[in-house]
Amino acid sequence: MSDPASLGKALEGATKIANTTWFTSIIDRVFGFKISEWAAEGEVRKRIILDEYEKAKSQGLQGMQYIENMRKAENLINTAVKTSEHIDPDQPNEVKMDNDFFWNTVEHAKSVSSDEVQELIAKILASEYNSPGTYSMSTLQIIKMLGRRELELFENVGSLILNSELIPNIVFQGSVDMGKILAPLDIDFNSLQELQHLGLFLPNSMRRNVQNPDKKVLGFEYFDKVLSYECVHKTDFMLTIPGFYGLSKTGKELLQHLNVTKNDDYYEWLKANFKIDNYKCVAE
Secondary structure, three states, rough: OHHHHHHHHHHHHHHHHOOOOHHHHHHHHHHHHOHHHHHHHHHHHHHHHHHHHHHHHHHHHHHHHHHHHHHHHHHHHHHHHHHHHOOOOOOOOOOOOOHHHHHHHHHHHOOOOHHHHHHHHHHHHHHHHHHHOOOOOHHHHHOOOOHHHEEEEHHHOOOOOOOEEEEEHHOOOOOHHHHHHHHHHHHOHHHHHHHHHHEEOOOOEEEEEEEEEOOEEEEEEEOOEEEEEEEEOOOEEEEEEEEEHHHHHHOOOOOOOOOOOHHHHHHHHHHHOOOOOOOEEEOO
């Protein structure tokens, strides 16, 4: 629950940027007053907040509503400050009042107190502010289901993704060596299923067939490394990519905003175990 000190701290963070286009055209509209003026009152405003908070604690339901509104204000201010770090300063505000995704995401930010989730929402709001129309309402519905634990899980599973969108099925087929890689990440097949349920991965595994008459080398990107495969069959040029789990559209949109890290052990495991019929791995 919010308290006067934490709300005061949030206002201090907003002070330096409260006169920017982002605050004056968006956040001030949400609050109905200028954050810059509120923050400029400094110790006087803090005293007012403390007095109102102490009074609210003894006012039953009405007082609880005041404290809840204080918490929402603090959450939104903190998210707004984070958002400002990603706003293009040369980008004029082109967010329209009928941009349901943007305004509903701003509203959702009031209920989010987790620093990690606030950071994700801030990046998404900034992206939509910089380029209106980037996201859909379906993305917002998934965001509403994500807490700190779900984001950490998504980041860990995200470290297994090739070509920015797929995870080979063999990763979850019980290899002892792969199990040693997954254990420190605290993930397993159930983790993938949870992310599928949230709509971050497509619900079913897939395969992909590609004609390759020119015998071009096939590459799978993994961060700054590439798993390369050369065709070794003389006549059969069909390329069948083994089963994989693919990110959903929303999964791709959100993962780019998270801190996914490379796993060198996983890359070495892929070189030895990720095989394609009629092709050989020639990765470095």
